[in-house]
Amino acid sequence: MGTPWIGFLFCCWWHLCLAQILRPQIASPKFATNNPTLTTIALEKPFCLFDDLMSKGATYEVYLYVMVDSTDHSRQSVTDNSSQPLNTTFQQTNGGQSGAYKAATFNVPNCASPPKLADATDAAKAPTILTQYLIRVGDDDACLNDPNFLEVCNPPLSQDTAYRFKYILVDQTAGVMKDETVWSHPIRTKKLKQSSTIDTWPGRRSGTVIVITSILSVLTFILVLGFLAAFLLAMSTTEERPTETRYVSQITQQAVPRVQETAEQETSPFSIQ
Structure with a gap:
């Protein structure tokens, strides 16, 4: 009699320990750069988390729930008393502040x-690989403003806000939750940095940057002086050319009559010998 009970208790203990380990994780920076952003957080999909609990012949999906971090997050349930998953929306929970909302559903x-993560370096395969590997929370910026949108809404998150996430395995045939993970550790979105808080004082910069900036400033000044000198030289040359032309022209006009007068004196029959 004691052996079956020991085995049953061991299984419950193992399942409880396993559940404490299984929690949504933020995506590796190797595959999701700039993560989190101001309004999105990329998570790893739950690979090999629920496979041992799925029965053959049944249809399963994974639901992702999101809530703003709070002290009583561990008490936040995502199912009703009959183990049916909640269909709470972003609007109903005030963006996850008053409870968890369903942000996404996808196949197990x-x-x-x-997916072979090594293929993520291939530009042609990267989008497909990342879609299979990641789920980006806050990726839909149109569903809130579309009255005809009937799917699960995954609107942008709030900046500088900590969120927690939970995956649950749902038996679509029975419409009930089969298993779940614990809530993730809090993950905070980025904060928009105000331009007034950006320190541009040179004293905060390194010595190398100051030296390079000084050299570039001097070179720029010399280059401007060179262009200015070349421009002035070109202008002075242009002004001198018309004076030289008029001088030659006067000489030519004075010399021509004298030549003609000499020739007439030599050829005239009335000239005195």
Whole structure:
């Protein structure tokens, strides 16, 4: 009699320990650069988390729930008393401040053939690989303003706000939750840095930057002086050319009559010998 109970308690203890380990994780920076952003957070999809709990012949999906970090997050349930998942929306929970809302649903990731993350470096394969590997929370900026939108809404998150996330496995055939992870550790979105807070005082810069800036300033000044000198030289040359032309012209006009007068004196028959 004691052996079956020991085995049952061991299984419960193991499941509880496993559940404490299984929690949504922020995506690796190797595959999601600039993460988090001001309004989005990229998470890893739950590969090989729920495979042992899925029965053959049933249809399963993974639901992602989001809530603003709070002290009583561990008590926040995402199912009702009959284990049916909640369909709370972003608007109903005031963006996750008053409770958890369903942000996304997707098929259970294929543990047998996970995406090859090495292919993420290939520009042609990267979008498909990242879609299979990541789920980006806050990626839909149009669903809140579209009255005809009927899918699960995943609107942008608030900046400088800490959020927690939970995955649950849902049996679509029975419409009930089959398993769940614990809430993730808090993940905070980035804060918009005001331009007035950016320190531009040179004393905060390194010595190398100051030296390079000084050299570039001197070179720029010399270059401007060179252009100015070349311009002045070109202008002075242009002004001198018309004076030389008029001088030659006067000489020519004075010399021509004398030549003609000499010739007439030599050829005239009335000239005195």
